[in-house]
Amino acid sequence: MANKVVNVEVFPVIDEERTYLHQITGPRGGLRAYQKPGSNDPLWSVTTIIDRTVAKPALMNWYNKQGRAAVAEKLTPHIGEKLTEEMLSQALAEAAKRPEKTKDEAANLGTRAHDLISTYITSRIEDSGISVVVPPDLQAVWDSFHEWEETAGIDRYIKTEFAVYSEVWKYAGSVDALAWSREGKYLVLDWKTGKSGPYPEQAMQVSAYANALSFPISVLENISSNDWDTWENIEPWVIRLGKDVAEFEAKQVTNPQLALDGFLHAMEMWYSLGLPGLTSTAKKELAEHFSLPEDIPSVW
Numbered sequence: 001m002a003n004k005v006v007n008v009e010v011f012p013v014i015d016e017e018r019t020y021l022h023q024i025t026g027p028r029g030g031l032r033a034y035q036k037p038g039s040n041d042p043l044w045s046v047t048t049i050i051d052r053t054v055a056k057p058a059l060m061n062w063y064n065k066q067g068r069a070a071v072a073e074k075l076t077p078h079i080g081e082k083l084t085e086e087m088l089s090q091a092l093a094e095a096a097k098r099p100e101k102t103k104d105e106a107a108n109l110g111t112r113a114h115d116l117i118s119t120y121i122t123s124r125i126e127d128s129g130i131s132v133v134v135p136p137d138l139q140a141v142w143d144s145f146h147e148w149e150e151t152a153g154i155d156r157y158i159k160t161e162f163a164v165y166s167e168v169w170k171y172a173g174s175v176d177a178l179a180w181s182r183e184g185k186y187l188v189l190d191w192k193t194g195k196s197g198p199y200p201e202q203a204m205q206v207s208a209y210a211n212a213l214s215f216p217i218s219v220l221e222n223i224s225s226n227d228w229d230t231w232e233n234i235e236p237w238v239i240r241l242g243k244d245v246a247e248f249e250a251k252q253v254t255n256p257q258l259a260l261d262g263f264l265h266a267m268e269m270w271y272s273l274g275l276p277g278l279t280s281t282a283k284k285e286l287a288e289h290f291s292l293p294e295d296i297p298s299v300w
Contacts, residue, residue: 003027003285008034008174011162012216021163021172026285031277033286034165034172040291043165043172044270046208046263052276053266054201063099070098109243110193113141114161114176117191120145121160121177141193143246148239152250155182164212169264175209186217186234191241198238198251200259204266206236207259231256272299 004025013019021043022035032045074091075083116138123130134142158178165172177189190206192198211230218228236253253259270276283292 003289005289008161008163010164011159011175011178012220014216014219021165022289023163023174024286024289026282031282031286033290034163035289036165041170042286042290042292043170044267046171046173046205048277049171049267049270050201050205050263053269053273054204056199056201058196058199066099066102067095070094106194109137109141113138113193113241113243114191116142117145117177118160121157125157125159140246141241141243144241144243144248145191147246148241148248148250152179152187153182154187155180158186164209164216166208166212169267171208171267172212173205173209175213178213181235186213188213188234188236190236190238192238193241193243195242195244197240198249200262202238203236203251203253203256203259204263206238207253207256208263210234210236210256211260274299 004027006023006025007020008023009020010018017038018036020037022037023032024035025032032048033042034045035042071091071094074094075087078087081087112135116132116134119130120132122128123132132142156179158180159175160177161174162178163172163174175188176191179187179189181187188206188210190202190209192202214228214230214234215225217234218225221228234256236256236259238251238253240249242248278286278292286292
């Protein structure tokens, strides 16, 4: 399998030579990084860094629950029978693959939900009047989104599905949507589909995006850096949209500097641990795109 390379539009554009980033994802959904055209240096993915440094005990519990459910489904029809080695092997094999299978299915639904919402927002921005066709399995997400939208105080949408990056910290990511509120604030919006959340690491993620947006927006506003206060002008939000029933939970990151500091500390931890995920195989896969360091940082 080859790396997946997608060009993601940058917004706002303050350098005409940098209108998009290459988004590079390793095979098997592995390590992700971004690259500015003409550069050999990686801009590491915000979600890659968080996924490899922040503990997620709720996720581990979910994995265990999925495995137990798989064993029960395989063995329940055989209650009263003599348990054979083959039955046990099949049940354990199903338990091993069930979490990733369920996770992939959920990720696919989440991607399709993002695409649906992006299509709708684009039609609003362009005033195209395009009618959005909602598949039956996304109806609950769609209804959840509109319930949120009715209460969100959105004056107008500005952009959806675009890349941001930090030259200083060498990270990048993809923003779900940017809006302007009726209170006169930029809203950086990140959708999550699921039954629980939002989680603290998601606050770190969207605050990192907002931080990366701060400089280009200040340039767009023609405000000098001395007069620009990021968190007075930009609000990071995480919005969980129900996928089974119409419901939402919207959380503003009320201490975005703390969330950003947490992300930057996670990035430092990622380096201090030797860039977990950047295995020898991953380095070979990414070598055609980047000049990767020969000597990975080490605490030893």
